[in-house]
Amino acid sequence: xxxxxxxxxxxxxxxxxxxxxxxxxxxxxxxxxxxxxxxxxxxxxxxxxxxxxxxxxxxxxxxxxxxxxxxxxxxxxxxxxxxxxxxxxxxxxxxxxxxxxxxxxxxxxxxxxxxxxxxxxxxxxxxxxxxxxxxxxxxxxxxxxxxxxxxxxxxxxxxxxxxxxxxxxxxxxxxxxxxxxxxxxxxxxxxxxxxxxxxxxxxxxxxxxxxxxxxxxxxxxxxxxxxxxxxxxxxxxxxxxxxxxxxxxxxxxxxxxxxxxxxxxxxxxxxxxxx
Amino acid sequence: xxxxxxxxxxxxxxxxxxxxxxxxxxxxxxxxxxxxxxxxxxxxxxxxxxxxxxxxxxxxxxxxxxxxxxxxxxxxxxxxxxxxxxxxxxxxxxxxxxxxxxxxxxxxxxxxxxxxxxxxxxxxxxxxxxxxxxxxxxxxxxxxxxxxxxxxxxxxxxxxxxxxxxxxxxxxxxxxxxxxxxxxxxxxxxxxxxxxxxxxxxxxxxxxxxxxxxxxxxxxxxxxxxxxxxxxxxxxxxxxxxxxxxxxxxxxxxxxxxxxxxxxxxxxxxxxxxxxxxxxxxxxxxxxxxxxxxxxxxxxxxxxxxxxxxxxxxx
Numbered sequence: 001x002x003x004x005x006x007x008x009x010x011x012x013x014x015x016x017x018x019x020x021x022x023x024x025x026x027x028x029x030x031x032x033x034x035x036x037x038x039x040x041x042x043x044x045x046x047x048x049x050x051x052x053x054x055x056x057x058x059x060x061x062x063x064x065x066x067x068x069x070x071x072x073x074x075x076x077x078x079x080x081x082x083x084x085x086x087x088x089x090x091x092x093x094x095x096x097x098x099x100x101x102x103x104x105x106x107x108x109x110x111x112x113x114x115x116x117x118x119x120x121x122x123x124x125x126x127x128x129x130x131x132x133x134x135x136x137x138x139x140x141x142x143x144x145x146x147x148x149x150x151x152x153x154x155x156x157x158x159x160x161x162x163x164x165x166x167x168x169x170x171x172x173x174x175x176x177x178x179x180x181x182x183x184x185x186x187x188x189x190x191x192x193x194x195x196x197x198x199x200x201x202x203x204x205x206x207x208x209x210x211x212x213x214x215x216x217x218x219x220x221x222x223x224x225x226x227x228x229x230x231x232x233x234x235x236x237x238x239x240x241x242x243x244x245x246x247x248x249x250x251x252x253x254x255x256x257x258x259x260x261x262x263x264x265x266x267x268x269x270x271x272x273x274x275x
Numbered sequence: 276x277x278x279x280x281x282x283x284x285x286x287x288x289x290x291x292x293x294x295x296x297x298x299x300x301x302x303x304x305x306x307x308x309x310x311x312x313x314x315x316x317x318x319x320x321x322x323x324x325x326x327x328x329x330x331x332x333x334x335x336x337x338x339x340x341x342x343x344x345x346x347x348x349x350x351x352x353x354x355x356x357x358x359x360x361x362x363x364x365x366x367x368x369x370x371x372x373x374x375x376x377x378x379x380x381x382x383x384x385x386x387x388x389x390x391x392x393x394x395x396x397x398x399x400x401x402x403x404x405x406x407x408x409x410x411x412x413x414x415x416x417x418x419x420x421x422x423x424x425x426x427x428x429x430x431x432x433x434x435x436x437x438x439x440x441x442x443x444x445x446x447x448x449x450x451x452x453x454x455x456x457x458x459x460x461x462x463x464x465x466x467x468x469x470x471x472x473x474x475x476x477x478x479x480x481x482x483x484x485x486x487x488x489x490x491x492x493x494x495x496x497x498x499x500x501x502x503x504x505x506x507x508x509x510x511x512x513x514x515x516x517x518x519x520x521x522x523x524x525x526x527x528x529x530x531x532x533x534x535x536x537x538x539x540x541x542x543x544x545x546x547x548x549x550x551x552x553x554x555x556x557x558x559x560x561x562x563x564x565x566x567x568x569x570x571x572x573x574x575x576x577x578x579x580x581x582x583x584x585x586x587x588x589x590x
Contacts, residue, residue, distance in 0.1 A: 068483050086487040098480040101579040102502045112488035115498075143579055163488060 019074030052220030091160035399458025411470025457526035
């Protein structure tokens, strides 16, 4: 814990961001600012969706919270501990398949335990429990390439859950899935979230997905990413997504995003930005 | 397989309306049925491929285009295996008081010589792979090592193995060691660079997953990076296998007791084209078998990789 940056607040919030900024390749010609002055508090057990145009830095913020990258400004705390390295308490789930292709499903799920040197019986038991929760106990001994895209992401969720995380970070996890599968996966995720009690931070650029899932939607500006507004979705769960309120929220969010998308486009046309 | 079946179906549809397509239908049925017996089809195609090549050569001979003293066709150089085999008996040939008819039989001589060369290739490959993968991983693991070692490796990488030949002899004289050294030196530098390239292209997500699970740097290398680069490394190894076969002949021709390279040199010095082609045939068979075994091993070790050979067949 670096003392000079120690939080002066005794916050027990799941994630606290204070003045977080990130500049890639800082100090070089290729330097570009991805995030600026992010202040954000996320309660334990809260479901927060990050919504914004492509390249606005919302995934970057997720990586910073995961501890995979260091913020160039400000600080991030999780349950009053400064985030400096990755931790099993904050599991990250990626857009693409990130299962180890050479391991079976249960070995993938218990990878974190293998790292800690747990016995085979213990690992198998924990994997079985986690796979039970995602409804894939039957696929335990299969290999990732024998599974469909949706099943693989469920295994990835099981792998994250096996670490008993307090914060679940999800980087467009359902972006590669077809629409029907995605709707099913959203219901599945809400079940998992309710059972686990973890906070979920979920990155997407789908407004429908934001309205279906979030307690609060953090809307980002285009590059450099700042928080444009935080939009509460106070619809009761389970949600009727065809209700008039849901529709009104989707329209409002679309309005909020439109300016940013337009700006991002104009910027991209002005000069080609390295991805 | 799937493609062959699809061709069969479209062939059937066309054949119903047009009689001209009947032969195509028959042909595609033949292919489809052969695809069912996968390995048999492979053997069949291999034989077909080789016999096509051989018969073209025979044709050139029959037409009088190829002089049988310079380019003897297969039926001539394969005609008297016993006669050819005797030349492989280099192990005893130079000994005083030993006639060429003594010692191992012709067939045994070919076997011994082939086995000796194969063993050198194998030893060289194993040594080069272990060294190259080890050094490659160290280069990426320790930045210090990277800066210290990589420039030299890159510098030596383009040097032809032939240039190392005198060095091999200075260092190891004659015998097995210089031949193995030549194989190692021909493969090592490229394989180090290939290893580094493989490490650099490992999917970042896999590494990040391991990091979020609390894996340390050694654990990430042992449990993620090494398994992740294995497929690519085996591919590199297979490519380099042929390089190893090429180099070992050069090394052997300079002075080891016996080996395929020695036989080639003997054939050259005695102006014996039949022996040259016979040796080439034996080397071909050995290399082919080696490659086949390596592919078998590859499939065993890399059970998780899908078969991608059929991917472009749809074009």
